[in-house]
Amino acid sequence: MATSMAEPTNDIVYPPTEEHIPRECENCLIISYDLETTGLSSEDEIIQIGAHTNIPASQRTSDFSQFILPATRCVEPEAAEKIGLQVREDGLYDSRKNTIVPTVSESEGLILFLSWLRSLQDGYDGVILVSHGAIFLDIPVLIRALQRTSMTQIFFQVVKGFCDSNAIFQDDRTRRYSSYSLQSLYQTIVGTREEIHRADEDARDLHTLLLRYFNVESLSLAIPVLNSCTYTSRCMELYSAWKTYEDGKIDDMRAIVDWKKQSEKKKRVILKNLIAAGCDIQGLSDEYTRSPSKRAFKMQLKRRIQSMKDTHENYLLGTRLVCAGEIVSTVACFVRRRQERLC
Template sequence: MIAVVFSSCAFRPVSVLLAAFSLARGRVEIELSLAQAGFENGTGLLEAMSHPPMEEHLLPSSGQRHRVVCYDLETTGLELVDEIIQIGGSVDQSRIFSKYIVPATRRVHPDAARIIGLQVVEGGKGLKDLRDNSLLDAVDEGSGLEEFLHWLEEVRGDVDGIVLASHGAIFLDIPVLLIALRRRNLTDRFKQIVSGFCDTYAIFRADLKIKKYTLQSLYEQFIGRRPEKHRAPEDARDLHAILTTYFKTNWEGWIRGSEPAFAPPPVHPTEIRTSISPSSAVELNTTSATQLSMDLPPLARATYSVKCMEEYVSWRESTEPHRADLMTITASWNVRGEKLKKVLVKNLLAAGYTYKRLADEYRMYGDQRFKDRLEQSILHMKRTYESYLTDTKDLNASVVANRVLEHFKR
């Protein structure tokens, strides 16, 4: 059986052409299936999807200066379609931003409401603090975002741009914020102020001395006891405190150019240089350690351009509708916890698969050929696109292919 695949640019939907030739009863039967993104003819054709974006980082060099602002969002849930219910920001312990927002849907998911202690009042005209049943001063989404941008303009001062830092931001805070800005036609203004996003989770995950990466655990490790607040301004302020303490503690090793306690830095396909060259880092004095800036190598490596994040969000939006169907593949997988199940699905999405495409290819190729092709496809994705953005490294291609094959053999 022969398959021919034609694909377009990695950042655009691909057209897939599969031609299968088989001998049956002395004659050649040609089986042809054609699928394009967004089109189906009802005959079980394969579906096409875009690949994840390549990483594009803000890295040190001469030229521009950036101010790092820690921020956090409370949202109505944990999906891309959820809305902002509170924005918090912190430049230091004294300059704090806080704004409550009434979501347009007038609803907070019950699980989220229990965690953050916020709910929309009856009639959707405001927010209530469930901890003391008090009414909160809240605005609509557009007004809240406008106020946040105005505050960012003020704290930017005379530097060239803002880097927004948040913990675990890649997976929720960045997409939800960019989608909200797009919805309110504020993206262009935002990009005039903000140069990049930093996901601080990546900083601590790369430190081999640290075993627990939640904001709560990090605060207790570096600073002390901390109540479970789950409010945006407190989380932003506490993240700023964690980072300044952490970088001050480790600064001496970085200015010597050694990071012995760290995993090797990833190879970044694309780099945008914006601050200082690595060779000049040794000239910095230790007072810089208390200031969050792009002069800090681990922070710079965890910072992405706004353009990269826009492409990442577009990719997430295109793949999200297929996630639930692919999760059925993991239903009978006897593995501890949900994390590896999610990683398996992320591998399939990053390689351009939908459940329908997998089912079609399994019927077309049979057990061994299907498994071999799937494993090669996952390997190609890992060689070409795997990064912190895809979150696919915890499973190898063989494990993914075997698990998918077991599902379809049932």
């Protein structure tokens, strides 16, 4: 299915469809990578790029690690505590080693990363980058950095696609996992692991985890599950754009779920469903007012949400956690309470 961002219809912007790597592109080198960032938003900057792979012909391993000084010269306190990196007047400070680490600018770091990728692609049709939970942070952050530095086109000449390894384990129906974090999966499948939060070490451990999980000596798109969780670079670029749109809408719609006592994750999924279905607060309130009855409003909204799910819902969209019925009940309670306050 071709990937394209649908044109707005009645002011509704629909998410793009998935696009997987075609079978004829199986001869790609799989490289695991990870980013450390200035925060947990897709708008944040890269602090470190780490990557790891092994070349099957020689079993030679290759690693990449580069620290980047963010242009904003700022790391959010929560992120700084987690990764042990913060910006000071004299540079990027590593609190774990009590030293200033060598850094380059964002554009220099991306050029070095691309040069490293090019040095490994001889004999391959391109490169596939795999990261854990990549669609939620690593891919959007990387693509936005490429766009800021006008490197998207040349980067995608080498990188043909991206894989989110989290999806591999989410789709595993043969085992139950207590957690899908890299740390937990590694300890379950491979063995003891110290949680360090350094991009190069996380990339290396992800590669080891996947080799052990698939029981292979090298990773390849010939592995069906890995192939099914890999998307074209163009698809990821479109999803990055969709995530920017979605993030901008979520803050405006927080009131719909803020009154509920439930996890932040579930609240966010409810809003993601509504945004994907083209809903906003004012539109929902107007529909509630115009509907002949509360029941009619709920039925109409449920059909709208379910139609979105039937047409657009997939792993990348991240809307599966909550059913249409629960979303409708949440919205109906919100608009009723809102109308009562206005009266």
